[in-house]
Amino acid sequence: MACEDRPPDETSAELGARLAQDPDLRAELVQTRALLNDLRAALRPAPLTATALTRIQQRLDQLAGACTPSGWRWLRIVGLAAAATVLLTVLAPWRLPRGAPTAFELSGDDAAAIVMACRQLAWSGKLDYDLQRVADELDEIRQQINQDSGGDCRVRWGAGNDWDAPPDSPGPGAMQNRAGHRLTCAPPFAGRPSGTRTPGTLRDQAS
């Protein structure tokens, strides 16, 4: 029978009964089990040799090599890197780190637009911030510029013109037009403890 190599406890009760009655069958079972045990020993798998392991390792290495990015994938990676570089190059001047020589120009119209935007935001009451004061300060700067150069001036507004620095600090705290005039101005939140906010200031004023 096919299941002869199973342990005795796995044999069915019927088979057990037959084995108990038939000594020849019992002897045959013992012989068959011995044969299967011998066969198991003869066919026992040998451990992998070093040569076999090396060959398999090499095939897996080849496979890993074949799995490196294909031409299209490389092209995509290079394209993304180039796009990121261009983006960083374009956006770098806008970061305006302290001490950097880059600057952008702010015209009188730009300043007026900013003043308007700040006033609208402040009046809408959506922002919990004292934008009215910022707008006033910007408006004052714009008017000063117009007075100096008849409205046709461009302000160099770069990292060297830290208008948000304290007014008593040397160097920054002033803006300079092309004519070389220094345009001193107070910082928007000067005279107020830092970190304090005045929510609803404009609404209070309006009421």
Place this chain on the structure above:
Amino acid sequence: MEAPPASRRSLTANDRRLLERLVRECGPRLLAYVRHVHGNRFDAEELLAEALCRAASNMAALRRCDRHDLYLLRIVRNLCCDGWRRSRDLGAGRSRPEQGSESGPEELLSQREQQAILRQAVAKLPQAQREVVVLRLTTDLKFEEIAALLDVPLGTVLSRMHAAVRRLRERIGCTREC
């Protein structure tokens, strides 16, 4: 060997570790299966490497299955069947599995020679019976699992095992008595 599938994804470190673990755990049994069932017809090591590469080409399926040994065994068996079919189509003669060396009667008592005789007897079994015997004795699969692997009914597997044991007993008994 056939060229590996082109649509392979890169192997991660985890994939690599899994494959190396499978080589350690299942490699010897798979090699034994190839050698005892198919003899020296195939380069067993190359065939095992190819089977691993095929498994690696679909790591998702390999990770999903709960019996990695059965999965690899199926690939190995398919590769062997493909090889058999190709060689048969080419008209190549069949080669018997490793049969061990013929030895004189005075050496038959030694364990080594006895094992050689047993391997020789197994090698002379018909292919279908030999495969069942080898799968049962080298890979420790259950008969149900062997039936699933060979895609035959359980009764067929049991019948083949029974016939193989009867033949082996006859052959071994004759050898020992002679």
